Amino acid sequence: MIFAHATGFHARVFDAIIAHFPDRRVISIDLRGHGRSTGGPIMHWNEIASDVCVLIDQLGIESAVGIGHSMGAHTLLQVAHDRPGAFARLVLFDPVILAPEFYAPAEPLFSADNPHPAARRKRDFASPEAMMERFRERDPYDLFDARVFEDYCRHGLLPRADGEGCELACPPEVEASVYASSRSNAGILETARAVDIPVWVVRARHSGLNDFKSSPTWSGLAASMPQGRDLYRPDRTHFHPFEDPEDAANIIRAAIDS
Template identity: 45%
Template structure:
């Protein structure tokens, strides 16, 4: 697949490989998802994004997939163009995604989940093994077992996230504000443009607001230990590839670029493979989408 931006930067629209936008009424709220291609002989690819992001952050990864790949990228509950309630349990996020995939009749997909998306993919694959034949966990937020027994205090992070700027004139202002800042300056500029172009919604007053409301994003962080994934990991028999970034010294009090993934996570799966990527950060799909695409396809 290949794509290019239109000349008018105000629109940030792709001139080719524009996905179809769909909606599904889950029991947890409306879920928006995007579809590239149609089901064929090969497995479909299911893409789940990280906290605070949206389905279209995968655009450049999808562009690097082989032509004809059928792809479903989900705006997970609370994000993008999906319903945005305050999240009280990560079970709800994964449950809405599982309902969507079941409704589409997709079986034995290749699933890839980044950060929170990796955690949710584990939930989906464990509870509905017929939906996912192979998992690629992209620096997932799956912490050591002990953390789920004694969860840390996330209040400082929650307060910081809840104060995110939520008023913008448009994607161009957002892009210009972020492009030279850590960690966004590490990203492929095309991914940052996708994030800005599809990460804002009209606010009804001539401006724009974040598609993931700050209070909703904060609630996702606040409930990140509500589902202990380790009993699920113990039950998963599908092949699992863990893409893991280094655990870096933080660049500021709230630096999300360091990896949250334990180095031994892959060993917890019956059929796990660890792929350490020391030159990338937690935002690896944004930094090197082509490389991540290759790893998703190859496993």
Template identity: 70%
Template structure:
């Protein structure tokens, strides 16, 4: 049984033309700082249930560009996300930290580590969106303005966080989520609506759709991975097909191209492993960073 940590303090950092919001959980312990990067459509506060397992570690949950309180225009190139993270680390004086990423966030941390070898001492990557080499091709987007990703049709307006919770509680894949994670996802994934009435998604549907549309933009990620000479744990979930959000998108050979890569295959988990079972994810992290 973990004890909930006090609410984080949210600070903003001017990076690449936006104010990047970072939620910071303080600690009196001497543990290495933990930096968390979330998946597309999520936000930094969604890690709270997992952060509670690491009371001795200061922890930082980044609201990635266009998500949470880091308001920004749609994204055309995933490498700007890595630049954002590097700028935050530099401005906050952090180096040699443990990076923990999920999906798009895991991809971002690996690119950041390649660009800035001093940034991380270890990485734990839950189902990074890093696919086989042939996926990237010439970088041509899968989705376009004429054929946008279905995320662009997401409902954006809600009367309240409680209304969002009620709407999605029993829906796939949210019905898989730990109750605390799901509540945090809804409560901190909304901001006051521009109309002045009710709430709206902090990650607008057009931003979420743009992340999926630009998923081929960093075709050099596998070359970058070969240069990341620190211990990296790649945690892969069950794979069915790329049209299923619960399926692992991760290239099974990814750990083999990392100089110090370790592969952990968990077919009993979905792509949402850290939020499906945060206690299990915390155990994996704790064992790897000892």
């Protein structure tokens, strides 16, 4: 099982889901610029997919089950196209793959003069406990399962170089660059049509692109794939795997058993 996380998160946010699969080999990836992986701001989402392709090649991965969330789900779909045979099936929780018209404009969503708000995030914390105290009752973190929230905070920080406290493992400028380049992989819809393995697309409720908790996923995505299956969950937000990891694990198990 190969797990790939959302923008601004890291590999360990899946620990609560992975606990439901004790008999399987699991690789959960810190994507470029996130967690313990190095890398600066991202100009094109295919940079991230290329990194994962290198990992797949080096480990000789074949016929894996790919589980991705948001940007990580988008990435695994691209990797499944670029490395045929690497995956036997995919489970994509709210992949950031939008309707065709989203990719039509040429201009970027954000710029140096108009950066994504994530660039202004607080980056320094005295400790993981301080981070938890700051975010525990804030939207959307107040939706998270308790274990997932603690894993997010404890593993989402690195010691500062000067030894004074901690800093975000995903620097704000990296997180902002991912959002700013979200139109970069304009060929992802063509990619989706060419991936001929079972792909479950798990979509949360849609309440508009200005709502961070809303599903950004094109409702026609699964139908565009040779073996796509659409699982619409209006009872969940974009943070479905963090809200209810047991439910997410059950969906993954059902996809595997199918």
